[in-house]
Amino acid sequence: MPTVIVGSALDIVEYCGVPRFLFTDFPLGNPCGPPWRQDLQRMIARQALDLLRDAGAARTTRRSDVSWPSDDEWRPRYGRVKPEDVERLRALGEERRRQQVQARKPG
Amino acid sequence: MTETVRYRDRTRDYYRALGYPSDYVWARFDAVPFAPLAKPLSQLRIGLVTTASPPDLGNRDASGTRQVWSEAISSAPARLFTDNLAWDKDSTHTDDRASFLPIEAVRQWAEEGLVGGLAPRFHGVPTEYSQRKTMEIDAPQVLERLRADGADAALLSPL
Numbered sequence: 001m002p003t004v005i006v007g008s009a010l011d012i013v014e015y016c017g018v019p020r021f022l023f024t025d026f027p028l029g030n031p032c033g034p035p036w037r038q039d040l041q042r043m044i045a046r047q048a049l050d051l052l053r054d055a056g057a058a059r060t061t062r063r064s065d066v067s068w069p070s071d072d073e074w075r076p077r078y079g080r081v082k083p084e085d086v087e088r089l090r091a092l093g094e095e096r097r098r099q100q101v102q103a104r105k106p107g
Numbered sequence: 108m109t110e111t112v113r114y115r116d117r118t119r120d121y122y123r124a125l126g127y128p129s130d131y132v133w134a135r136f137d138a139v140p141f142a143p144l145a146k147p148l149s150q151l152r153i154g155l156v157t158t159a160s161p162p163d164l165g166n167r168d169a170s171g172t173r174q175v176w177s178e179a180i181s182s183a184p185a186r187l188f189t190d191n192l193a194w195d196k197d198s199t200h201t202d203d204r205a206s207f208l209p210i211e212a213v214r215q216w217a218e219e220g221l222v223g224g225l226a227p228r229f230h231g232v233p234t235e236y237s238q239r240k241t242m243e244i245d246a247p248q249v250l251e252r253l254r255a256d257g258a259d260a261a262l263l264s265p266l
Contacts, residue, residue, distance in 0.1 A: 052260055079193075
């Protein structure tokens with residue numbers, strides 16, 4: 001079945017390899033457009049449908065020209081490990097592994 | 108042009124910081140299939156696929172494993188459950204369903220004749236650590252359901 005993927009993680013999708021990919025350069029969570037912006041969501045849906053029609057081979061990526069409407073401060077924020085977080089994350093990981101072991105114990 | 112965020116690097120660093128001994132192995136395919144359209148866009152029925160969960164998390168089986176789920180477009184809940192997914196909770200929100208599942212936008216283009224229409228249901232696929240479950244169980248189910256809906260093509264919009 002022909003498919004088009006609309007997504008915001010360019011590196012992950014291109015590493016995987018997909019037939020058609022419309023890249024929207026937004027914070028993860030809103031690949032189809034900024035919340036409550038029906039005008040921009042409509043443009044992005046149009047671009048996805050156009051790509052579905054136009055692509056002629058696998059691994060076709062097209063970059064949407066719709067920009068995220070606020071500043072770029074989201075770019076460095078997501079998932080970044082700051083030095084002050086190292087100890088907290090290590091403890092969090094240990095707690096998660098402890099819970100996973102617990103969950104695997106029968107009864 | 109602004110440099111795009113390198114999510115694979117960020118994810119690797121994050122899990123290393125959590126103390127996991129081995130890095131996540133991302134799905135990767137040397138050969139990527141390509142299905143051309145069988146009819147003009149204006150005659151295509153589009154099926155929508157999301158990675159969000161139903162609001163009541165009703166897609167979990169008795170063992171708690173998440174399964175493929177489907178819902179009628181006409182009764183799509185205003186909000187879907189997304190808290191369990193990795194998206195940028197510091198920078199945005201998912202209160203507007205249309206920001207990740209384009210029911211209204213595609214329907215409008217169908218009304219204008221650009222595309223044939225929407226399939227009667229949308230489908231939800233769990234994001235799985237196990238690529239085997241995605242490939243061997245979930246993906247075939249989604250394809251089967253899309254075909255049952257008479258979809259000619261699918262638009263997938265993972266969060």
